[in-house]
Amino acid sequence: MMPPMRVSIELVPRDIETLRAQVADTLCLDRVTLTNLPDLLRFGLRSWDAALLTREQARLAGRDLAAVPHVRAMDVELAPGWEPGARMCAGGIDSVVVVQGDPPDDVHHAVSGASSVEVIAKLRREHPSWTIYGALDPYRQSIAQERDYALRKLDAGADGFFTQPFFDLRLMGAWRELVPRVPVFWGVTSVTSVRSMRYWTTRNRAVFPGSFEPTLAWHRAFAADVVHFAEAHDADLYFMPIRVKIGEWLGDVLQ
DSSP: OOOOOOEEEEOOOSOHHHHHHHHHHHTTOTTOOEEEEOOOTTSSSOHHHHHHHHHHHHHHTTOOOEEEEEEEGGGOOSSSOOHHHHHHHHTTOOEEEEEOOOOOSOTTSOOOOOOHHHHHHHHHHHOTTSEEEEEEOSSSSOHHHHHHHHHHHHHHTOOEEEEEEOSOHHHHHHHHHHSTTSOEEEEEEOOOSHHHHHHHHHTSOOOOOTTOOSSHHHHHHHHHHHHHHHHHHTOEEEEEOOSSOHHHHHHHHHO
16 A cells, blocks of 8 residues: 655745744644745744744644745754754654755855755764755756656665646656655745746756646646546645745645
């Protein structure tokens, strides 16, 4: 029997109050079993602290909601030890997503320059029981280059991947064939304005199908299609709400 589909909601930890509201909305979706939390330096709340807060809020609500913080590889020193790791272990956090990370705007923010592959290997050595995900981006380079990069992450100790969001099931299906038998959380986000669509095209080099519409109605229909895809192919999903309310977008699909 295939394991049940896992669904994550990406929560952006801008501040504690906003995070608590997002977690409360997420707890209304019965099919959601975990959250993933990016580490964005422009906000004061680091991803691992947000993950610990999320776990505690879910526990008080009687839900076992896992929290998976993102780790910026370029911030992590490769010498033995990493202080947030011990705090996460103490708080029951045992999964991370390792991303390369964008260069910080603050010139005083210390960076190590470590690569995702190096940090995956470090965390695998120091936390062998953790589930470690790498990032898979279908847009940043050629298909062959990104596939080979993904394989290097698996060789370093990654258990699977979280992807950049997809907007086309055909592209998602093609990538599924390129990384068979690997646990993948396939990403989906909401792009509900022409301006946002331009951002995704120019900044992230995202590919939109000809049928795409920057409307909530299109995204509701696509979310339903993606859930059917995941159920049919033993896949996992994460949803990244941007400028939409979680329930308005996903309530009918994930209740």
